[in-house]
Each structure stands twice: as structure tokens, then as C-alpha cells.
Amino acid sequence: NAGVTQTPKFRILKIxxxxxxxxxxxxxxxxxxxxxxxxxxxxxLIYYSVGAGITDKGEVPNGYNVSxxxxxxxxxxxxxxxxxxxxxxxxxSSRAQGAPDTQYFGPGTRLTVL
Amino acid sequence: AQSVTQLDSxxxxxxxxxxxxxxxxxxxxxxxxxxxxxxxxxxxxxxxKYTSAATLVKGINGFEAEFKKSETSFHLTKPSAHxxxxxxxxxxxxxxxTGTASKLTFGTGTRLQVTx
Numbered sequence: 001n002a003g004v005t006q007t008p009k010f011r012i013l014k015i016x017x018x019x020x021x022x023x024x025x026x027x028x029x030x031x032x033x034x035x036x037x038x039x040x041x042x043x044x045l046i047y048y049s050v051g052a053g054i055t056d057k058g059e060v061p062n063g064y065n066v067s068x069x070x071x072x073x074x075x076x077x078x079x080x081x082x083x084x085x086x087x088x089x090x091x092x093s094s095r096a097q098g099a100p101d102t103q104y105f106g107p108g109t110r111l112t113v114l
Numbered sequence: 115a116q117s118v119t120q121l122d123s124x125x126x127x128x129x130x131x132x133x134x135x136x137x138x139x140x141x142x143x144x145x146x147x148x149x150x151x152x153x154x155x156x157x158x159x160x161x162x163k164y165t166s167a168a169t170l171v172k173g174i175n176g177f178e179a180e181f182k183k184s185e186t187s188f189h190l191t192k193p194s195a196h197x198x199x200x201x202x203x204x205x206x207x208x209x210x211x212t213g214t215a216s217k218l219t220f221g222t223g224t225r226l227q228v229t230x
Contacts, residue, residue, distance in 0.1 A: 004157075040222065040223070042118075042206075042221050042223055043158075043204070043218075043220045044220075045217060048217070058217070092158075102148075102163060103218065104160075105150075105157040105158040105159075107156060107157040108155075108156075
């Protein structure tokens with residue numbers, strides 16, 4: 001049981017490039033989330049999903065897109081990278097039933113846009 | 115709307131002395147409260163959570179937190195700090211009534227330094 005895995009661990013992009021951050025969970029969780037963490041700040045929610053085929057915007061969705069074709073995977077897409085997207089990105093998942101449902105976090109992807 | 119305020123951005127203690135990390139919250143409904151720890155270059159790990167049952171919550175690694183509704187506080191404590199406790203700690207609130215998804219609001223974090 002690997003929990004939540006993210007790839008890549010590090011990435012440097014040039015302005016205008018695109019990339020996909022991968023996130024996979026093997027806990028059969030219906031809920032999945034993407035956060036970004038800027039230096040000295042808490043995490044801010046980018047997008048979340050309550051199940052396959054269902055996604056919704058979080059607090060800071062601009063410049064990002066997501067899809068959820070399977071329960072396990074929740075990729076985050078950056079189409080036109082900008083320096084403001086330099087951050088550490090965390091994926092998380094939680095169960096559907098019961099409250100409060102604990103979120104389990106991946107190890108993060110450190111992205112630099114130059 | 116919910117919010118979290120971590121009152122100290124940085125706390126330094128000596129090994130073997132008590133730890134107190136302060137957190138105040140604001141919530142329109144009955145909140146759920148969490149403390150997460152983040153070690154350098156690692157993901158976040160749940161320390162403990164308050165679920166509207168017992169107000170004194172015990173977590174992993176000897177940490178505990180007390181929910182005080184009258185003070186809207188959820189401070190994290192540990193009787194005796196260990197060098198391995200040095201990390202960033204986040205207080206997190208979730209409104210029970212935010213719908214089906216578990217939308218969390220994070221504090222800005224407290225960096226705990228433990229010295230010999």
C-alpha cells in the first residue's frame with residue numbers, strides 16, 4: 001500500500017511551457033485534491049474531485065486544469081507556465097464516507113518556472 | 115467563512131522542555147480541527163484531529179491538543195521536546211457544513227526549532 005504517490009519530484013520549466021503533474025492513490029479514496037504551497041504559507045486548494053468524472057475549482061484554480069478518468073489518478077495540468085506558478089504542489093486523497101475524513105498527502109512536486 | 119491563525123511563525127525550545135504551538139480558529143459551524151506536521155522536503159503527516167468528541171485529543175509522537183470552544187483555540191502541546199520534532203506544523207480547520215468535499219483551510223504554519 002503506497003498511499004499517495006506523485007511524479008515528478010522536481011521540475012524546472014521555461015515560461016510558456018506545459019506539463020502534467022501526476023498523482024495516484026491506491027487507497028480506493030473517492031476524494032482527491034491538489035494544493036500548492038508557497039514559501040512561508042499554508043496550503044491553498046487548486047482543484048478537487050469527489051469521484052471519477054467529477055471535478056471542481058478550489059481557491060486558486062487559474063492557470064490549471066484537472067481531469068479524473070479513474071478513481072486512482074488525478075493529474076494536474078499546467079498549460080502555459082508562468083513564474084507565479086513556482087511552488088510546491090501536493091496531492092491528497094480522502095474517503096467518501098464519514099466526517100471528518102482525514103486527508104492523506106503525497107510527498108509533493110517542487111516546480112520552478114524560469 | 116472559516117479561517118485559522120497560527121500565532122507564532124517560529125518557536126524555539128530546548129530538548130526536553132515543553133512545546134506549545136498556538137492556533138486560533140474562526141468557523142461558522144461546528145469545526146473539525148487538525149494538526150499536520152511537515153518535515154523538511156517531505157509531505158504532510160496527520161498528527162491529530164478533533165472530531166467533536168473528547169475535547170482533549172491525543173496524537174502521535176506524544177503530541178496532544180485541547181479544543182476550547184470559548185476561546186476558539188486548538189493549541190498543540192508536548193511535555194518534552196525531542197530533536198526529531200523539529201519541523202513545520204500546520205493547524206487546519208474544516209467546516210462540517212462545507213458540503214461533501216473536505217475543504218480544508220490551512221494556517222500559515224509554525225516552524226519548531228529544537229536545540230540541545
